[in-house]
Amino acid sequence: MASSSLSNASLAQIEALLVPNAQSSGQSSEFIPQLYYALHQVKKDPNSSVNSLETATSSIRHRLKQCKSHIAESEECRALLSKTPEEWEAALRQRQKDLAVKQQVFARLERQIRDLGDH
Amino acid sequence: MSTSTGHRNPGPDRSDSVENPLSKLQVYNDICEFEDTLGKLVASVDRFNPDLELARALIEADKQLYKSLECLPKYDEIDTRAKTLDEEHRDTDEKTIRILETLTECGSDLNALPMLEQVEFERETMLKQREKVFTDVLLDYAMKLAKFTHVPPTFDKGTVGPNNFVWPAEDAMRRGMLAIASLRASEGANAQEQQASSEQKTSEKSSENEEAQTDIRSPDTKEEPVARRPSFGFDGSGAKDHESEKADDDIDLDLDLFNSEEF
């Protein structure tokens, strides 16, 4: 099984469900190829009662539903994906600034204590 | 905020009809759009009415979906950075809290200690107090001790008797200097009441009267020869100035051996 390059497990799950990977083609998630092949089979035998496009594409629909419920259930996923990357950049920049302020406070305390100690 | 692709008919589990937060997720909306279009396409084929336009729409939905999915690595990187930042925040918070806690502890510890000046003042006062021994305390203590002590068997009680008292006998005391001084003090006081304005020792007298004690000193004693020994204070300071002696007496001389009211 090829491992995902994504370190966040939640995102990796989405990728595993939707993005086809040539190495792990056992569980194929290539929707369009599956669809056109299914259409081909329907075309060959349109009157078969068992061979409807619905049944042939049920695995696709199942995957899509799986992915949707995964996103809906994973708070981490939702939180991450509810902002655009641009919005995230801004949020992270702010968080970085906040961190710098905290670190300055800490450094000042350190300095003051050290100065006290020197007396 | 991320925009959702234009959907025509919200399906049963379409995000904007059920859960609002999900409608902000581009990927979620793209999946829904793909799902819907696929469903319509499949239905049209199974109903023997295949619609080529739906195939084109599906291709567009697929393009959109995979375009959104291309952002996953970016989100992953953002996630890693966010987690690192969170950790750094936590670290810094922890360090700062530790310092503040320690400082607070030290502060309370220091506050619990008494102040140096106060300590010194208390010590001095205590020492000064210790210098003076209150006679009633002393007598009480002696009385208490007396309850639990007895005369040593080797002690000859005979040696303690009126003849051996170190102090003068009562009648001797009545005729002694203290008694005379005391009599004269009361005479002098009466005399002074008559000559209030001319006497310059009113301050001394008033201080005596404040004490409300029979003062062993009268203005006359000042005329006593210097040879007379001043009274002792227990701090062994010996001869003291008359004024300061007076001051001392006023403060603490409780040695009321002779109380004219009693006798």
Place this chain on the structure above:
Amino acid sequence: MIHAEARQRSQTPHSPPMSDAYAETLGQMICLLQEYKPGLVTLENITRLCKTLKLESFTDNIDNETIRLSTASKIIVIDMDFHKSDKQVKDVKLVLASNFDNFNYYNDGDNGNILFNSLSCFPNLQTFYYNLRFLTTLDTHSNIETEPGIAAKREKLDLFKYFTELPEYLRAYFKDISIDLDIKTNVDNRFGVYLTHNDKAVAQVGIEECQDHDHRFYEFGYRSSGWINESPDNVTTGVILTLQFYDINMHIPKEAIPHDLLLDWDAQRPYTIVNHCRSTPVSNDFTSTLVPATKFNISNENIELLGELLQWAGWWQQILHPVLQIIKCPAPAPGNETKRRSSSNSTTISAQRRSSATRRRRSSQKGRRPSMNESSMVKDGVVPEFSLSEVMSQPVLEDEDPSEPVDLALNEEYIQLGPGSRCDIHMGVHEWQEFLTKLKGCVA
């Protein structure tokens, strides 16, 4: 419920028309989806692709290391060997069941095996699909004797052979009519005959399926200085010979070519000749409207149009279009992808090019709401923005202009600059360039 009823209906003897249309639409759907995303390079996807193109496929274990996927049709047999370990392609061989063993499936230039490269150099099967479709088209529509004993068909045309001979015919033809273009077979891992100028691809000649399954395709070769069909028995059906130009701005005079030969023209978007150049008056001497067209059917006798078309293309690209751009004539905006396609499935290239052009244009329009606000009009470029210093620094136009404005007359086949200079379609490239330089000097 509905499905069952519909199926009942289709099973009645009166159903053929519906199921034909049904199958046809499904076929188009499949084509659409396959062109878009044929899939990643996996054994499963390749097998499915072959099946949809009506090829028989089977796999065979060659040895411990190798697995072979063989796919075959009437004539072609393709053997694709894969490493068992990593499923990567090891080798690809093409064999024709006909007696023609000279079929070239290698790149011009680097001599790479284009079928092998299709499976190893690309992340998905798009190139492989293109090539496979090309081969199956030739296979399906070749009339050849494949099995001895069967009554020999009178009509014979081996398209593989024809495709191989075509470049030589073209070379001879171009030499005779002085067309300065190189001919290359199979470039960039794609089957085809490519016409290039200074290593830049100008057009492509191909054999494609057409919608009319009965369309007769005769074998025309350039022999004895002419395009000749040696025998009417050298014929097949259902294919056409196509010429596709890469210049997406290509326009032709509407009346120049019979409309049934225009495979992707759009009558709705003529090139309107408008002069936006302030200094030069232009007289419109056009006798025909220019319409966009890049793909042509040059089957059978129409192959003789090849010379005209290539000459027109040169004229258009090197003179006429540049002149129109000099006078700032606005090009018509590309329309929707659903243009009238009179026959043949478009090749991947034309579809890609067309769609990329339309998509690009559409995305630039997306989100732009018309605004009557002056500042946004300025931003949108509708109203030109000037600052006071700009206005003051512009040179004052002298009323007495020493040089007279030069009159420019435009016709689809010639351009007249002033009284003395003229350039027409029949001149040489050298003269065209000279004229263009002169024109650029005259026009502000």
